[in-house]
Amino acid sequence: MIALLRKEAREHWRFMLLLYLIGGLMFLLMWLQARSAISPLAAWRSLLLGFGVPAAILLPNRLVMREYGLGTQLFLESLPIGRGTVLLTKWLAGWIGLMLFLVPAFGLMLYAARHQVYLSGGLVGLMALRSLVFLAFVYAGAFAIALTLRFRFALWGLLFLGVVLLSVHLQQPMTQWPPFLVAGEAMALEGLQPPWREIAITAAMAGGLLAAALLLALSARGALVVVLARRLSAGARTLLAFAFGAVFALSTLLEKRVPPQPFRLEQAVSSQAEPVVQVGWTDKVGGVAPGRLAESMSSDLAALQAWLGLGRLAPVSLVPDAWREADDIGFGRAGRGQLVVRAALGAPDLALPQLQEMVRIAQILDQSPAYDWREDRTWLLRGFSAWWQAERTEGYAALLQRRAAFAARLLHAHGLDPETALRRSETTDQLLGDCLGAAYAWRAMQVLHARLGAQGFQALMRAALAQHTSDDARSLLRVAATADLLAQAGMPLAQLAQAMQLAPLPAPPTTLQVQPARLAGAMFELRYRILGAPPAGLVLGYKTLHPGESSARPDATYRAGAASGVLPATFTGGSRVLVMAEAYDAGLACRYRIGAVREALP
Secondary structure, eight states: HHHHHHHHHHHHHHHOOOOHHHHHHHHHHHHHHHSSSTTHHHHHHHHHHIIIIHHHHHHHHHIIIIIIIITHHHHHHHHOOOOHHHHHHHHHHHHHHHHHHHHHHHHHHHTTTTTTTTHHHHHHHHHHHHHHHHHHHHHHHHHHTTTTTTGHHHHHHHHHHHHHHHHSSSSSSGGSSSHHHHHGGGGOOOOOOHHHHHHHHHHHHHHHHHHHHHHHHHHHHHHHHHHHSSOOHHHHHHHHHHHHHHHHHHHSSOOOOOOHHHHHHOEEEEOOOSSSSEOOOOOOOOOOOOHHHHHHOOOOHHHHHHTTTTOOOOOOEEEETSSOTTTOOOOOSSSSTEEEEEOOOOOOOHHHHHHHHHHHHHHHHHHOOGGGOOOOHHHHHHHHHHHHHHHTTTHHHHHHHHHHHHHHHHHHHTTOOHHHHHHHHHHHHHHHHHHHHHHHHHHHHHHHHHHHHHHHHHHHHHHOOOOOSSGGGGGGGOOOOOOHHHHHTTTTTHHHHHHHHHOOOOOOSSSEEEEEEEOSSSEEEEEEEEEEEOOOOEEEEEEOOTTTTTOOOOSSEESSSSSSEEEEHHHETTTTEEEEEEEETTTEEEEEEEEEEEEEEE
């Protein structure tokens, strides 16, 4: 076998050298392109698909055709060597030729990315396994097709046509098929569930294709391959052309993939009046029966629509999300003209007023998406929704008053005056959190309502929140600044901030401190420490900030069991990390922000 491998190397070394030069150029280009991707390891997947797949197809075709097409395999069969040995030697020669380039390229890629990605043994091993299984599948399939010789182009055409047709017509797209999922985009990411089932299926398919190649080469003592090596006659080529046309014509009779159904809740309690509110929960939500909650929210939205002068409100669906915390409520659009609000509907500590406030905010932003782009509208929108809730919920104003006083205490400790807090709403939200931030904005609404009167306050809110805009950047030019609207209403922002001033209180006794610690290479861990009285129920959130991103919600949360410790993640040098610490206060009935730190790693 060694002599046969040397023979293959002498025969194909020029072709392999050309292939390696092309692969090296592609590796350089894909590495440069992957620098802006989600991970620099994405360069390996690009190289695997852009170079590995074509090379795994071309090599078997050349190895088989040079031998069987020219008839030199008859000379090899006259030697005291079995046909299986000859075939396996060719298979190994092509596979070794692939690995001689891809294995060093994989090592070079890992070496180049060592300062940018934490290369755990699990990540590297899984990437190598997925790459080997996927390449073995492609290589074994290409080798089996190459052994059909004169029919190989017809089989490749049928294969690609079949893949395209199945991808269009099957309910499962091509990217979800086991071989393509093994080499999917998640290959370069750590923390995701490994596709063990798809890896096993792809490996079994590769083994089956190798067995098919052996069976084809050894059938009839090798005579079948000799027959297949003959050139096609003109009549055979015409017959193949008609066969392709027939397959393509039959493919038009297949039904295309059924589009996804419009969003709807299978089990939901719906309101009878407009706007429609659906509650996707059969038990009580925040202590209220779902039917009663749907009718109450529908009536509330109708009153809001009339008071602000809004257009037709979109239907709202309240969807349960067990992965969310009770105070984590989000919303989005599900198709055209339909809103979805996600919350932990079954949680016993779900704050119903907060849920109703979020539904109002979702409706206003659905009418005027441009408001979500303006930082100076955020506090006005959240404060108005809280004010509307306090006017209709007994005892809620007193709770908001306590929260607003505590929020003012935190802002005073951070050296942020009321006017700056209103102008820089995102910074205020980072320091206070959603709950206290909404209460502080409610305090501003309370002052505006008291100073402007009921009619003046309504006119201001209509001018500020009821303007219909689209979701493109041109709408920002038509949205007046909040400070200008306040000045026109007779309550400039500086005067509003002065009216919100409360008696200065001592600084809170608890602060957050974050310290980076270098690990191996350019990797860091972040150590946190709560200075002062450690609160109960401490929760830390963290996120790596991208260039140009100043503030964001944390990507991950960590329930800390002690007042000091290490975040369960590693970060690369040069990264900017946002770390937030929150705790729950029973008297305020909400979480409050202990601190938010942006740490720039060296």
